[in-house]
Amino acid sequence: MALPPLHAFKVFESVARLGSLSSAAVELHVTTGAVSQQLKALQASLDVELFSKHGRQLVLTPSGRRLQERVAKAMGEIAEAVGELHGTHAHREVTEITLSTPPFEGTEWLVSPLLRFMAESNSVKVTVVTAPNMAQVDWKRADIAVVYGAPPWPGYWWRLLHGIGMIPVCSPSFLGGPLAIHSAEDLAKHRLLHEDDGSQWKKWLAESGLKRTGFRDVHFEDFGLVLQAARDGFGVALSDEVVSARDLREGKLVCPLPSSVPATFNYYIVCTENMRERPEIRAFIDSLLKIVDKSV
Structure with missing residues (x-):
């Protein structure tokens, strides 16, 4: 057989x-x-x-x-x-690559496979630097970047690394009591937390058949602060089941409503067109795409 x-x-x-x-x-x-x-x-x-x-x-x-x-x-x-x-093959020449990533708060899904790659690879030495978004990537230092955003980025090559489906997440305290969330209408009792201009929440509410009016919202520039505010019961955030996997698994966050919508922004792997031509960069990008795994 x-x-x-x-x-x-x-x-x-x-x-x-x-x-x-x-x-x-x-x-x-x-x-x-x-x-x-x-x-x-x-x-x-x-x-x-x-x-x-x-x-x-x-x-x-x-x-x-x-x-x-x-x-x-x-x-x-x-x-x-x-x-x-x-x-x-330990005698092989070691390639040094500098990778820029968003701050690791909110990108835990990337940390484990990246650390595993760094621990197991004898031919590539990776230095990690951080930048919150594409505009702040220091391309004088970085060879490649993981960017949370939306292309196009003229002059750069990019590939989708992790596509996000956004779901509401909040403190477990919102599952019961007077502030319990049982339907989309119950979100009117809470602050809607976001790091964008609010368009993602507007999209999610529209998919749920609700208009944006009447909802309170709070803007943070950093997605890590959005998640921390949600953990502390300050409001409800939109996240992804992979991005927030550890919080959901440990019960720090819960998903009160199952509805998911595609994110306006996603995680991309980005480099300059010239850098993409280097064989060692192509090999590293291919490895990173494999270890992150597109099925997440």
């Missing part, structure tokens, strides 16, 4: 080790739905139940436990082989 894709076994091993779909999704930098689909496909392909559910915890069946032991061993051997290869 044909073997299922190797990635399916990687997803299975992560779920088996961590005991939940959501934890595996965070580790693999994909959505919980993507993890669930991979598991269902693997079980269907093998025609074997690998997990049973005990409350919220996923527990391996005897068949799942036997498979997990073999898969974990195989993954360990692959990691060891890759490590040996890196050691063999």
